[in-house]
Amino acid sequence: MIEFIYEPWPWYVAGPLIGLVVPLLFIIGNKSFGISSSLRHICAACIPANIPFFNYEWKKERWNLFFISGILIGGVLSYFFLLDPNYAAVISPSLIIQLKEDGLQNFSGLLPIEIFSFKSLTSFPGFIMIVVGGFLIGFGTRYGGGCTSGHAILGLSTLQWPSLVATCCFMAGGIIMSNVVLPFLLKLF
Amino acid sequence: MSHQNNELISSNRETQSICTNQSETNYKWYFDIKYLIVGILFGIVLIKAEVINWFRIQEMFRFQSFHMYGIIGSAVVVGLVSVWLIKKFDIRTLDGEKIVFHTKKFHKGNIYGGVLFGLGWAMTGACPGPLFAQLGSGMWVVGITILSAIFGTWVYGKFREKLPH
Numbered sequence: 043m044i045e046f047i048y049e050p051w052p053w054y055v056a057g058p059l060i061g062l063v064v065p066l067l068f069i070i071g072n073k074s075f076g077i078s079s080s081l082r083h084i085c086a087a088c089i090p091a092n093i094p095f096f097n098y099e100w101k102k103e104r105w106n107l108f109f110i111s112g113i114l115i116g117g118v119l120s121y122f123f124l125l126d127p128n129y130a131a132v133i134s135p136s137l138i139i140q141l142k143e144d145g146l147q148n149f150s151g152l153l154p155i156e157i158f159s160f161k162s163l164t165s166f167p168g169f170i171m172i173v174v175g176g177f178l179i180g181f182g183t184r185y186g187g188g189c190t191s192g193h194a195i196l197g198l199s200t201l202q203w204p205s206l207v208a209t210c211c212f213m214a215g216g217i218i219m220s221n222v223v224l225p226f227l228l229k230l231f
Numbered sequence: 232m233s234h235q236n237n238e239l240i241s242s243n244r245e246t247q248s249i250c251t252n253q254s255e256t257n258y259k260w261y262f263d264i265k266y267l268i269v270g271i272l273f274g275i276v277l278i279k280a281e282v283i284n285w286f287r288i289q290e291m292f293r294f295q296s297f298h299m300y301g302i303i304g305s306a307v308v309v310g311l312v313s314v315w316l317i318k319k320f321d322i323r324t325l326d327g328e329k330i331v332f333h334t335k336k337f338h339k340g341n342i343y344g345g346v347l348f349g350l351g352w353a354m355t356g357a358c359p360g361p362l363f364a365q366l367g368s369g370m371w372v373v374g375i376t377i378l379s380a381i382f383g384t385w386v387y388g389k390f391r392e393k394l395p396h
Contacts, residue, residue: 050279050280050281051276051279051280052280053280053297053298053299053301053302053305054301054305055280056276056279056280056282056302057280057301057302057303057304057305057306057309058305058306058308058309059272059276060273060276060277060280060282060302060306060309061305061306061307061308061309061310061313062309062313063269063273064309064310064313064314065310065313065314065316065317065322066269067266067269068317068324068330069322069323069324069325069330070265070266070269070324070325071262071265071266071324071325071326072324072328072330072331073266074332074333077358077359077360078358078359078384080359081359081380081381081383081384082384082388084381084384085381085384085385085388089385091385091389093385093388093389095387095388095389095391096385096388104260104263105263105266106266108263108264108266108267108270109266109267109269109270109273110270110359110360110363111267111270111363112266112267112268112269112270112271112272112273112274113270113271113273113274113277113360113363113364113367114270114274114363114364114366114367115267115270115271115274115367116270116271116272116273116274116275116276116277116278116364116367117274117277117278117283117363117364117365117366117367117368118367118368119271119274119275120274120275120278120279120364120367120368121278121367121368121369124275124278124279125278125368131281131284131286131287133286133287133290134290134295134296136293136295137286137289137290137293137295137296140293141289149286152278152281152283152284152285152365152368152370153284153285153356153365153370153373154285154286158285158370158372158373159372160371160372163372163375170354171354171355172355172372172375172376172379173375173376173379174351174354174379175350175351175354175355175376175379176351176355176362176375176376176377176378176379176380176382176383177351177379177380177382177383177386178347178348178350178351178354178383179348179351179352179355179357179358179359179362179376179380179383180359180379180380180381180382180383180384180385180386180387181344181347181383181384181386181387182344182345182346182347182348182349182350182351182383183344183348183358183359183384184344184383184384184387184388185340185343185344185347185348185387185391185394186340186341186342186343186344186345186347186348187335187338187340187341187344188335189348189358189359189360190303190352190358190359190360191358191359191360193335193341193345194303194307195303195306195307195310196310197335198307198310198311199307199310199311199313199314200314200332201311202334202335203337204335204336204337204338204341205335205341207337207341207342207345208341208342208344208345209345210345211341211342211343211344211345211346211348211349212345212346212348212349212352213292213349214345214346214349215345215346215347215348215349215350215351215352215353216288216291216292216349216350216352216353217292217349217353218346218349218350218353219292219349219350219352219353219354220288220289220292220293220353221292221293223350224289224353224354227354
């Protein structure tokens with residue numbers, strides 16, 4: 043049991059649990075699963091600046107902010123109680139070969155610390171990956187009308203073809219970045 | 232703001248399918264604690280299943296592992312079956328309300344925005360949910376990524392009239 047808690051969970055345990063969030067949110071409060079909207083509610087709450095897109099009653103959507111706060115707390119709890127301190131993912135050998143070619147050395151932890159640190163923020167590739175990457179997430183999800191939760195999981199579960207288009211586009215963007223742009227960016231570190 | 236005005240904005244949001252989750256019922260804030268709890272459980276699953284692991288996301292986009300495809304695929308299957316059951320048996324919310332499924336209307340932003348988000352996902356190894364889980368698990372620099380994502384959403388809101396939809 044203890045081992046199961048510390049070990050990473052396989053996809054066939056985690057995937058169905060994530061899928062169950064869809065009916066759970068519907069049943070406990072008629073809410074549609076979706077996370078990127080929370081970024082919009084934060085804008086509406088903090089910096090609406092008279093922009094029509096942010097001029098709505100964000101307080102009516104505050105459940106979404108409670109939900110993301112929960113995700114953050116879930117992260118804290120996992121870090122302290124559910125994660126092996128020496129955690130390193132079992133990564134595919136071919137990925138390790140590719141990343142080593144691009145100059146990465148450290149494969150432990152959730153994120154490669156060589157890239158994701160305050161120190162690397164001041165370097166050109168670090169800035170691109172941390173700041174521009176974040177910008178693209180916020181801009182792209184709102185422009186695209188949703189993220190992995192709203193489009194890929196809820197949208198496909200409710201058989202909405204715009205969500206299928208969006209999901210394919212997420213994949214296309216990710217494949218281009220990971221295979222074409224990233225190797226170039228990583229070599230700049 | 233007048234009630235009528237609110238309705239106008241609300242229907243505007245609906246037709247443009249930018250944000251479809253709308254709540255009409257007014258209730259006390261502590262009822263929202265249930266969403267906090269679901270969020271906590273969801274965050275734990277994200278971390279334990281390595282969905283927020285940058286290397287796992289790279290494996291997915293380089294077709295080197297089945298893990299992420301298995302997670303998203305099985306989540307969609309469970310979602311599909313659940314939604315089908317809700318419709319089939321007219322399952323209600325705890326308060327007895329009929330469950331509302333919002334229809335997403337296609338616009339070109341689904342394509343352009345989708346690709347842009349995909350680029351960001353592969354860079355940071357996170358979609359919006361995992362960003363908060365990464366921050367929670369002690370990756371403080373992800374706070375900068377989140378601020379930047381909020382700014383990105385704001386810039387979209389500022390210039391959305393000028394963007395092709």
